[in-house]
Amino acid sequence: MQMNEIEENEIHTREKNNNYFAIDLLKALMIFLVVFDHTYPWKLKNSMGVQLWERISIPIFLVLMGFNMGLSFKRTGETSLKKLYTRVYFKKKFWRYIFPFIVAYLLSTLIGLAINDFDTEALEQFQHDWSFPHLFIGILPFWGPGNWFLPVIFWSILIMPLIYKGFSGKPKRRIITLIFCFVIEVLLQLTIFFIFDPRNISTNSEYANFLVYYRFITATPFFMLSGIGLGLWFSKNHNIFAKQNLFMWILFFISLFYLIVYQFFDFRFAFIFGDYTLFSFPYSAFLFLLAMKLIPKNPSNLFVKGIRLISKSTYHILLTQIIYFAILISVWGDHYGGSIFGINSVYDPIVVFLYVLINWVICIPIGILWWYGEDRLRENRLKRKSLKFFFFYPKHSI
Template identity: 60%
Template sequence: MTLFNIFGAPPFPTWEAYFEYLYWFLFVATTPFFMLSAIGLGMWFSKRPNLFAKQNIFMWIIFPVSLYYLIQYQFFDFRFEFIRGDYNLFVFPYSAFLVLLGIKLIPKRWDNWFAKAISTIGKSTYHILLTQILYFSVVYSVYGDHYGASILGIDLSYDLTIYLYLIINWVICVPFGVFWYYVDFKLRNYYMLYKKNKPRKEE
């Protein structure tokens, strides 16, 4: 596959042969083996997630390289011929650095309404995801696309209106997802309590 990416794919006699090649290429490119660098970083930092520890000093070297690669990739269309997509060993150090920085700077305990709100949203992420799937399926069915769109309209020019639509999407999906989680949580607790107190039938 790497040779094909460097020197180009060989000529295909039929469309079926091309699609078979494409299928296996995508199969290999999306396997966990391409994520081993991210898995390795996660396992390494699990022992001591301190950005300023001696064993993590290498992050201060590879982070600028990763940041430079992302800038070139995002804004100047730079591509390696043998690496496709933005999930690779040149990207993961940037994310890992931000995670370590967050662990270092964010307080261990927050006892205020903001922390409680973030905690509630964190617990509701699955229900928020389900809400987004339902919401954007409706948006897609109405406008034929979901990029730059909200339930109120679509903006394919990607001007400042797109940020308004983004806020609208948040305002709709996040509260509904949290409410869904709250209802699901209450119903689950009610069911468990009912099941626990349900009288047993005589044999």
């Protein structure tokens, strides 16, 4: 029991000392874009070419998810599933993701009830986009935008060691695993197209039934597996000019062309659903490689420290903005064009951008403070465990 605590502490320390500033900078920028995305209405965004710069936030996060997990597993030196699926692994993920989610669940529920005079109908806000069965995969009753990404994270905890095993072998197996990630995503898209057949939906009840299954599928990492797979692939070698990454130059231009015609010419493949697909991920993945090439690995100044702090807090900032925008929906009826101080329903660009700034100022610091408080509690817990182990088993601590 105590040895697991010591091992957990050692892993935590090693990860702190193996950061790339490019990763921290990307995470910080992307979480700012998430808040921007949930404030700026589509009526304004459609003319801003957002597919090329603003809608990259989730694809970048998925690539980073795969890359970071690949590095984390590689540092352990383990490749067998038995040693990848460990008690320490799940315990670490619980405290990193599940515990904050439980806190967010309780907070959002209490806030939702409090601002609605404890009317339980406030907890049906999830029906804005979701159904009751989705509450069991991580959708909050007092729903806010961005909530859909939480089930993706929870699912990734379960499948990431399995996918990493495919990427940890010889080059041939790694190539097959990467192709497999793309194939799985294509098969899910085709499943939605042919089996659920949204083309022939004619009634509201049929559409509601379709959405139940559609949301279950799209709120999993399997629906975006190519992005995660590319991140895991890069964890072996992230040099943009490396031989193993030359194929990315081809995929980048294909993806760029797709996003341009998607954004400016309303081109759509009938069998592809959503913005985050295998046709858009290579563009963001290439930007990731470019950032890793151009940004110094470990600079040191006050700006860097601030960026690293935001980077560490991105999950808590995500939870914070989910709750925050849930409040806006409950109070104003929408989150687009709004802040806690009001909503601009005519979508004046200047007013809306002012609200973006306000929402940044509110969500980012609160998320940082939330993460900082949890981190201090965790550090103190580990120190107490270490001291207790040293006191009772001094020979084993040397």
